[in-house]
Structure formats: C-alpha cells, structure tokens
Amino acid sequence: MEPVTCPFCSPADADIVIRNDLCYVRYDRYPVSKGHMLVIPFRHVQDFFDLTEDERNALMALAHDCRGVVESNFSPDGYNVGFNIGEAAGQTVMHCHLHVIPRYRGDVKKPRGGVRGVIPAKKDYRIED
Numbered sequence: 407m408e409p410v411t412c413p414f415c416s417p418a419d420a421d422i423v424i425r426n427d428l429c430y431v432r433y434d435r436y437p438v439s440k441g442h443m444l445v446i447p448f449r450h451v452q453d454f455f456d457l458t459e460d461e462r463n464a465l466m467a468l469a470h471d472c473r474g475v476v477e478s479n480f481s482p483d484g485y486n487v488g489f490n491i492g493e494a495a496g497q498t499v500m501h502c503h504l505h506v507i508p509r510y511r512g513d514v515k516k517p518r519g520g521v522r523g524v525i526p527a528k529k530d531y532r533i534e535d
C-alpha cells in the first residue's frame with residue numbers, strides 16, 4: 407500500500423541524504439533544530455512496530471550514520487532520537503519515521519528530561535523547592 411498522498415513514499419533522489427537497501431535519510435522539512443533528520447523505511451508501514459527485523463536493523467544503522475553527517479555540518483552538543491507512534495503520541499505522518507534531532511547548548515532554557523518533555527509536567531521529575 408502506497409497512498410499517493412504519503413510524503414515519505416517515493417522520495418526524490420535529491421532529498422535522500424543517505425540510504426541503504428531498506429531505508430533512507432532525509433532532512434525534516436520543518437526542522438525543530440539545525441540538522442533535524444528523519445530515518446524512513448522505503449516500504450510504507452505505519453510505525454516502528456510494523457517493521458521487519460531487517461528493516462529495524464537497516465533503520466538503526468542509518469540512524470547511527472546520521473551522526474557523521476550532522477557532526478560535520480552542524481556540530482551539535484547532543485541529540486534527541488525518537489519515534490512518535492500513534493496519533494495519541496503525536497504522530498502526524500502515518501509512514502514510520504525516526505526523528506534524529508540535534509541539540510545545541512542553550513537551545514531551550516531547561517533541557518533536563520529531554521524526551522520526557524512529551525508530557526511537559528512530567529519532564530523534570532526532581533522535586534523543586
């Protein structure tokens with residue numbers, strides 16, 4: 407199944423930054439930080455849990471390779487890496503993709519908690535005075 411409206415099926419060659427047999431990497435069109443990349447399986451599947459083992463391995467191999475590309479172009483200070491799985495979790499494009507989001511010292515006031523911030527009130531679990 408390849409819905410004609412799916413933005414991640416049939417990528418243009420020019421949009422592919424790196425690739426292997428099963429997955430490819432592109433820059434996010436609406437980056438949340440400089441160098442925000444997406445790792446995407448060529449096959450149209452809804453989310454991470456629908457991937458085959460080979461696709462999972464191919465996807466993680468490319469996620470690893472993103473680092474070299476990002477480091478040489480943007481010199482980030484850290485990363486958040488993650489999937490949004492299901493509408494309740496904020497997934498908007500229903501073709502599996504892994505976000506690789508470079509982070510820069512000072513880009514937000516209190517980075518502590520990172521991906522825990524998907525539920526803002528739970529992000530920093532320290533008890534504050």
Ligand SMILES: [Zn+2]
Binds near residue numbers: 408
């Ligand atoms: Zn698709």
Ligand SMILES: [Zn+2]
Binds near residue numbers: 490497498499503505
């Ligand atoms: Zn997304």
